[in-house]
Amino acid sequence: MSFSSLLGSSSSSSRSLLPYGWDADWEAEFTPFAEQGLLPGRVVRVDRGQCDVVTTGGVIRADTEFVVPRDPMKVVCTGDWVAVDPEGSDPRYVRTLLPRRTAFVRSTSSKRSEGQVLATNVDHVVICVSLAVELDLGRIERFLALAMSCSSGEALLHKSALSWESGAQPVVVLTKADLVPDAVTLGHLVQDVETTAPGVPVLPVSSSKGEGLDVLEAVLAGGTSVLLGQSGAGKSTLANALLGEDVMDVRAARDVDGKGRHTTTTRNLLVLPGGGVLIDTPGLRGVGLWDAETGVGQVFSEIESLAAECRFHDCAHAAEPGCAVLSAVESGVLPERRLDSYRKLLRENQRIVAKTDARVRAEIRRDWKRKGAEGRAAMEAKRGRWH
Template structure:
């Protein structure tokens, strides 16, 4: 049943659908011609477009047109839901809203979606942000650089369809420029094709460059608790909108200062989605994202002698040759294998056919192992 009308907001006429997207009140929120075309069937039903700015406890806030301006309304987020945990309302979604009845009729098709796996044993996905142009991965320089975690975030970011950007926060805590340059170079090695930018909210270093990169689009801010995301969000938004708490001195980890995913306007254009700190970043159907993150390994693999080379001990393996001559860090190959195995395990848990294939392969390896032991005259069980 439709929910109650929006409370506290007088109803206004929606903006004519013929209005150019660039002149639309929601243009600052990312509204454009393509979204207008997707919305056209809903406009004919008298519905109003809105962008979801927050989802919390079964409710969502949306930015909707209000004459030439924009206002915020609230609706029941459970009104558009399916059995698919990924296909639910999320911050960044565009929706078709019935202002008179006060509920959301439908979500517009997403361009991009940042999804991670949950800790659930059912192998469910959790969508963190939708219709994002830039995925900003915040990494604190107050603690030891964890390149494996950076690669994990990058795999999900590439898979989402957004352009990743790695921001090394708290750069003022690394006063030696040579050391800072090495940290940037190490991160660039783990993030081929991705801009790596050291920034400091304390000194302002790098913030102007970051602001220019993010202007005009939708960006999502990702990272662990204590990575400085809330401080960075306040700098990008030009005001103190997020509470900031100090990280623990022992391990640099912070408390969750952001508890919901919020979409906010940036003063120079574009919008920012801030997210709570992520302690667990599980892959979710991210095979192509892993391949993009380790693009140099895929390029090398094309020159291997065998097309199904596992890059372990095969003759003519171009990947192992690159490790031997130092052009490919062994850590990269180890991380690549780890993420591929994780992604395959997740797929196997949700794909009965793949599970059967993996069990069959495992049985074949067991049979081969027993055969080799018998040839050596050793007893087998």
């Protein structure tokens, strides 16, 4: 059945949801709930057990009491498509979530193994990086590893990340490009980030002067995008520029270190005038990985390619003979900083996964024992030489 025929049947009023990303697949998912008399809607904001939902009748306030699961991965989040009570109900409740196509998740600061869903049903992950301060390439790599692991909701719940080609598409936006003194320097900065983000679009933008916005608008016009970055990265200013009006509050970054103040305190979903939907988020101080092994491998794809040429298939790229990765570092082909960052993110991700995966915990213990035995053997050899 065509999308037009679906909309022309029992839910012709769903046309008002088209700017928010409603399509034939969502229509089909919602069919059984329409038969129950419920209304479709998209969550545009969540706040203290309630949420704002845009429906065919406009934006309503709904309670999330009936969808409070034990699993923190299934809580109502900005970007979710939901089924809500019809008009006349008081209060109105979110009755169920439609299956998520994608979910952007980071690990929490809690010692428990928990993920925090930042945005759902996202097509583009826009990583905002300010050019007003020195580039932190390691932080960009960390954001990209998360973005490239933004996978389907069902895959996420089963701990199997999809490749980013089938999930959300990452884009790095270098904000405040007007503060860079000349075009040559700007070109070098873009090149540095492109090397750090192989295969990912890197777009320099000046929100105050409007430079580069047309290219970014064209990229974002095809779906739902989420803005990510530290406080002071210029996310709210960029959002206002894309929206064509001052919707998000903006405060100047500190002159001392370029860090911003939290002006965005909730995640808000907004319709772009040129097409597409934008989710603005608060600045992220911590960017903890969450089941991001696939993402790490794609961010450091050149290291993964080199590893395939190592003499040993389980090479740790530490001191093994015939290691193609170490040879590339020695020859200057691979920057040592990249290898250090790769190791760091893999170790961190392994610790996160080990909290819920007994097999990974066992592998880590075996690795510790092996390294301990090697260390003791080395010390015994030294003592023998001394005697």
